[in-house]
Amino acid sequence: MYVLIVGGGRTASHLASQLHGEGYEVRLVEGRPNALAKLHREVPTELVFEGDGTEPQVLEAVEVKRADVLAALGSEDADNLVAATLARHLYGVRRIISRVNNPRNAWLFTPEFGVDVALNQADVMANLIKEEMSLGDMMTMLKLRRGRYSIVEEKIYPGAQAVGVAIQELPLPPNCIISGIIRQGELVLPRGVTVLKEGDEILALVDETARAELEKLLGRPGPGV
């Protein structure tokens, strides 16, 4: 598998080293002199191609058409969008992953601009931090089909409706599958007879309606519950 990385910051060099170590074919394209000096110290020199990854000639020089995956990891959103757009619409790269630097630009990182997967770093970090802080808040781990379905995680709030109830007796909404329970750091397979405890972290696949219902069962008990 050939992975092409455009933009050579810290994430890019870290990724290139890992992939190279795992035996993948990797090229890393970077044009800024400052970044290059650092890159040559951090990753094997033969992986680095010096040039601007938003220039067609440069992409062709690293055989972009042969790439199985392109990761656009530059620090400028416009550069990542140009690299992704060219890679997809001009060179037919099948899998394109891009970093989003400014969350306000996230709306552009779509297949229209060649991007299959957009990693919004501010959003990813914010969610991880919120997750570490959370007690009784539902976290979205992954959105599927443009947000129609999602995989969510929620820690059961003290005194929640679900505490002390077996899964088979929970009034779960129709489109809701509990796929895992993390209890004191260990994965517990959810079965009908499994009784939920305060502090259990529940992983579930839900649609939007089921999400709200599940939140009521696991979250802070509301008035009248």
Added chain:
Amino acid sequence: MQIIVVGCGRVGVELALALQGEHQVTVVDAHARAFDRLGTTFRGRCVQGDALDREVLLRAGIETADALAAVTASDNVNAIVARIAGAVFHVERVAARLYNPGRAPVYDKLNIQTVSSSSWGAHRLEELLTRPDLRPQAPHGRWVWQPGGS
């Protein structure tokens, strides 16, 4: 026409001032200070913000704009703004300014209309220097066709 000019540098300013006589012009730039260059005679609107930000483009009226020129200092920003205008908001006339003329054929394939200021300038200069029927008329770099012999 309702026209948006993205980028308030030298080209953006001159374009906005040239258009404002007959059109409704909105200028977008990331830095509020850039609008000072428009001077006191500019009667159009100024919108400050990042040109890739949807909110900023909506504030500039991109949904109802007839034309957009992307003339920031970054070729890549210009190309993406032009593509947003054309592909997402269906603005009828869109053009992007490029510094690097080598990229123009690529953008043609992506349906982004571009003007490379360096090649354009070079061609005009070539004409001015070598064609006897073309003479400078005014001291500001404007010239006109003149019938031979006049």
